[in-house]
Amino acid sequence: MSYDFSWVYEMPPWRLALLMVALFVGYYWIGAIFVRPFLRMLVRRSPGINDLIGYVLSCFCVFYGLLLGLIAVTAYQNFAAADQNVTQEATALSSLYEDVSRYPEPFGQDLRWLLRDYTRYVIKYAWPAQQQGIVPQEGTIRVEALFDRLLDFQPKTKGEEILHAEALRQLNHFLECRRMRLYSVTTGLPASMWYVMFFGAAFNILLCWMFDTKFTTQLVLGGILAAYLGMTMYLIIDMNQPFRGGVSVPVDVFEVLYRRMDDV
């Protein structure tokens, strides 16, 4: 049975960050109040227990910190790759628009309209769908219409042949980038990684509960650690899906392109 956590991406980023911090700090404090007394019963009579726990915790933190760091980097790299890919798609679309603008009429006008229609669709419909984790469907129809119309054109001069070949090359590049964008709509960390991350955080906190310190010190120091864990989790969650949440790939390159298309 799986539970859909996608609602977290619909929250404003600051609320998600606050929620994650509250969740981790709350978990730490509640555990410190209710679980810690039982844990300490197991270890309180052992001499030098704090040193032992400190040693285990630092070993654990090395591995856990590495895991968390690498996952955060991977999530950022996924996000950056999706961002770069979107820029490339818009660039290829722009070049294609320039090429077809030099086609004889009515092909030139038809192809310009189709390209503008595609760009408008991406801005108005595809992006909002992607932000909900939905792979937009009707863009494919627009691409097929564009492809069909481009292939209808039969070059009559050497110049038109070269122009047509270049337009087809740009079209293929654009299609490649588009496919990559659609793949990355549903990209994200696998469930097993999330389990390891959250259980790791739980164990981390569990070890901290075992420290033999004053209760208030436990609450303050543990709370700070839990808050930072919560922030890190927030960052990974927010970057996990490139088109969702507060840290997401913006549509502005397409918006700039669309405005420019209408000026050409």
Place this chain on the structure above:
Amino acid sequence: MTSPKEARNESPIVRPPRRRTSRRVVLGEGMAATLAASRLLAPSLFVGCSLGIPPRAAEVMIGLLHSQTGPLAIGSTSVRDIETHAVERFNAAGGILGQKVTARSPDTRSRTDLFPRRANELLDAGAVALFGCWSSASRKALLPILEARDTLLFYPVQYGGNETSRHVVYGGQIPNQQVLPAIDWLSSAAGGSRRKIFLLGSDIVSSRTTNFVAKKWLAEKGMTVAGEEYFPLDQVDFAPVVGRIVESGAECILNTVIGDGNIQLFGNLAAKVDAAKVPMLSTSISEDDLRSVPAGLADGHFVLSNYFQTVDIPANREWMAGFRAEFGRDRVFGDTMESAWSLIHLWKQAVEKAGSFATDAVRAAFASGLVFAGPGGPVALDPATQHCSRYFRLGKVRRDKLCDVVRSSEDPIPPDPYPQIAFPGWKCDWTRDGLQRGAEVSIDG
């Protein structure tokens, strides 16, 4: 007298017991503080348990059935765009009955067999009404589905008439609003008092029905048919038929060919026929479609329509400006776009009057007499036939592929899907006794 010591005993200084910070106290206070903090944070974190997630507006979905690839894509894509534009404007103004309208537009690929399949998919997905179709065959293919699933189709294209379905609202011109006034004009001095007409068409129901009605009216007017030919939708060579037109001595051509075939037809015609001597009157081509005809080939020919981009009225200027601001400054408009725009607004009016998206309620609202101020003039929905009143306009193609309106009806012409000259005894009134059948008529006869 009491001694000082006794006095001290009588009124001893009572020190408050020193409060020990026991684990129990800290736990209790910690718990209280946690609860207080939760209570303080709750309003901002968990407002109505929404976590700040914006509430989703209620949505209602409509289906747009258009061919975005294939030979019919040339006009259908623009119709899809204008319907999308209408939906976006509805939503910008708060939606319909407080619900956001979403439009799904699958590709029917200019294939008649795909229209029913896509329609079923849209209805399965929850579409409350369908808009679109192009050829009459595609519309007719949908009728069993519309009846079985009690849904309305809003059909924007001109067609040959001879049909009334309670599940279809027809927005385009029918012969009594298009071809018959055109024949009247051709027979008049202004139209050159022409007597011999060649009938060309696509091999589809609409073309054959239109020409059937036209032949009856031509005979009534004492005019003759110089020839009559039909072609498949993907026909690309019209040179042989142009040769036969020339040989027949036709004085005019009535063209009901639909789709891309018109481009080649104009090309073949320009090679052998002078538009000033033998003009072609086309029923299924608009200024939007004329873009695809190479420059100069259509000059001087005529287009029969209810709307032209050149109609100079404020509603048209405002409509074109609004669409171009969203979809591009060089967009061109056609009569099917205008019909589609009017139909979707008539649907909105009906839904708002009915207070419901349910088919029966919407249909009942038609009886209230819906009129929409369209870009081409007022469009009234006739509840008896579920067809619209339309202007007759005759446009002469200019060098820039726009049309000058050379003749126009004074007012919108009420629809008559069964002209008695062609379909004697047939009539329809959905507000009273429905369809009354006359004698069986064979349009091939």
